[in-house]
Amino acid sequence: MATSASTFDTANAGLVIRPVQPTIGAEIEGVDLSKPLTDELRAAIRAAVLKWKVVFFRDQSIDDAQQAAFAANFGPLYTHPTTQHDAANKEVHAIAAKHDREYEKKLGYKVKPGEAYHSDTSWRLVPTWGAVLRDVNLPEVGGDTIWVDAALAYETLPEELKQRLEGKHVTHNFVPALELSGHEYPIVAHKIVRTHRETGQKILWVNFSQQPQILGVELSESRELLEEVLRQYKRPDVQARFSWRPGTVAFWDNRASVHFAVRNYGDFPRELHRILIADEPLWTDL
Numbered sequence: 372m373a374t375s376a377s378t379f380d381t382a383n384a385g386l387v388i389r390p391v392q393p394t395i396g397a398e399i400e401g402v403d404l405s406k407p408l409t410d411e412l413r414a415a416i417r418a419a420v421l422k423w424k425v426v427f428f429r430d431q432s433i434d435d436a437q438q439a440a441f442a443a444n445f446g447p448l449y450t451h452p453t454t455q456h457d458a459a460n461k462e463v464h465a466i467a468a469k470h471d472r473e474y475e476k477k478l479g480y481k482v483k484p485g486e487a488y489h490s491d492t493s494w495r496l497v498p499t500w501g502a503v504l505r506d507v508n509l510p511e512v513g514g515d516t517i518w519v520d521a522a523l524a525y526e527t528l529p530e531e532l533k534q535r536l537e538g539k540h541v542t543h544n545f546v547p548a549l550e551l552s553g554h555e556y557p558i559v560a561h562k563i564v565r566t567h568r569e570t571g572q573k574i575l576w577v578n579f580s581q582q583p584q585i586l587g588v589e590l591s592e593s594r595e596l597l598e599e600v601l602r603q604y605k606r607p608d609v610q611a612r613f614s615w616r617p618g619t620v621a622f623w624d625n626r627a628s629v630h631f632a633v634r635n636y637g638d639f640p641r642e643l644h645r646i647l648i649a650d651e652p653l654w655t656d657l
């Protein structure tokens with residue numbers, strides 16, 4: 372099937388950009404992430420992340436230090452409080468199947484996959500803007516990740532719901548922080564409908580792994596509205612579902628998307644390494 376040539380930004384610093392959905396997700400060819408980026412490449416990759424919300428690089432061969440160096444092209448790195456520090460690369464956060472089970476044990480309840488559409492560090496007043504994730508050990512089968520276009524999720528809401536959500540705040544409660552890192556954090560509220568400060572798009576932004584509650588309405592209304600948001604996130608047409616294979620690096624705009632790790636890999640081990648990129652206070656849009 373021919374796709375309109377205009378959807379491929381081949382002019383960008385020699386990169387070939389292949390979208391996986393019309394508005395979210397694109398594979399990028401033509402760059403070796405183990406090497407320092409030129410200014411031109413850095414700008415082209417940043418533009419692609421803003422446009423496609425999540426981009427994927429295949430056939431890469433990088434270690435933790437190279438992953439950190441790549442991420443540092445796009446802002447200061449942020450060390451998550453639950454990161455188990457490796458002295459050499461303190462920003463590298465291992466996400467592993469074994470860790471999931473330990474994490475659940477610590478929480479004392481099972482993390483329900485159906486409720487786990489989330490953005491990273493939304494419990495911060497200024498959430499991290501981006502993340503770079505690479506595979507370290509993949510299961511023999513499954514282990515996909517889904518990214519949701521949170522702008523399209525907003526755009527395709529019925530008008531009546533848009534109006535009900537407008538101006539409302541939702542909580543982001545970093546519940547496990549105390550158990551996992553020894554630090555307490557305040558419960559933060561962000562607008563449900565946020566304006567992305569770089570693209571100007573309106574974004575539907577709820578973190579379903581952090582006990583969301585809409586402020587200023589009855590609990591029943593909060594639950595009903597959040598159910599509608601979750602319904603939007605689950606629509607296949609707003610999602611890019613991505614299959615990992617060895618040598619993959621994903622880089623996403625955390626302000627424009629939410630994501631979901633699909634637990635369809637049985638007892639196979641799975642390990643990914645993630646690096647978060649901090650943002651400026653400007654975008655908080657509180």
Ligand SMILES: O=C(O)CCC(=O)C(=O)O
Nearest residue numbers: 466491504515516632645
């Ligand atoms: O394990 C995955 O596929 C994604 C995990 C995740 O939520 C993250 O890296 O922020």
Ligand SMILES: [Fe+2]
Nearest residue numbers: 489490491630
């Ligand atoms: Fe995440």
